Amino acid sequence: xxxxxxxxxxxxxxxxxxxxxxxxxxxxxxxxxxxxxxxxxxxxxxxxxxxxxxxxxxxxxxxxxxxxxxxxxxxxxxxxxxxxxxxxxxxxxxxxxxxxxx
Numbered sequence: 001x002x003x004x005x006x007x008x009x010x011x012x013x014x015x016x017x018x019x020x021x022x023x024x025x026x027x028x029x030x031x032x033x034x035x036x037x038x039x040x041x042x043x044x045x046x047x048x049x050x051x052x053x054x055x056x057x058x059x060x061x062x063x064x065x066x067x068x069x070x071x072x073x074x075x076x077x078x079x080x081x082x083x084x085x086x087x088x089x090x091x092x093x094x095x096x097x098x099x100x101x102x
Contacts, residue, residue: 018046048067
């Protein structure tokens with residue numbers, strides 16, 4: 001899921017999002033059964049939100065940082081961190097256009 005605030009957030013656009021129900025694939029394209037792996041988990045990836053954590057250009061290109069946490073007792077432990085890239089396309093002024101985020 002992704003939510004974009006184009007007009008606020010300290011004069012910069014804010015992009016909030018998360019990536020859930022992740023899947024893993026081998027190099028040959030076959031899906032990896034996570035129940036049969038030793039230690040591979042795919043927790044929800046959460047977009048970082050804050051000044052300077054995301055960018056959105058007039059061309060619809062976006063990027064930002066994101067992280068996931070792995071359960072570690074009562075607290076979470078940082079598991080993954082990286083950068084996401086995306087593009088908004090289509091007529092975003094028309095709800096029926098079916099614009100896309102890739």
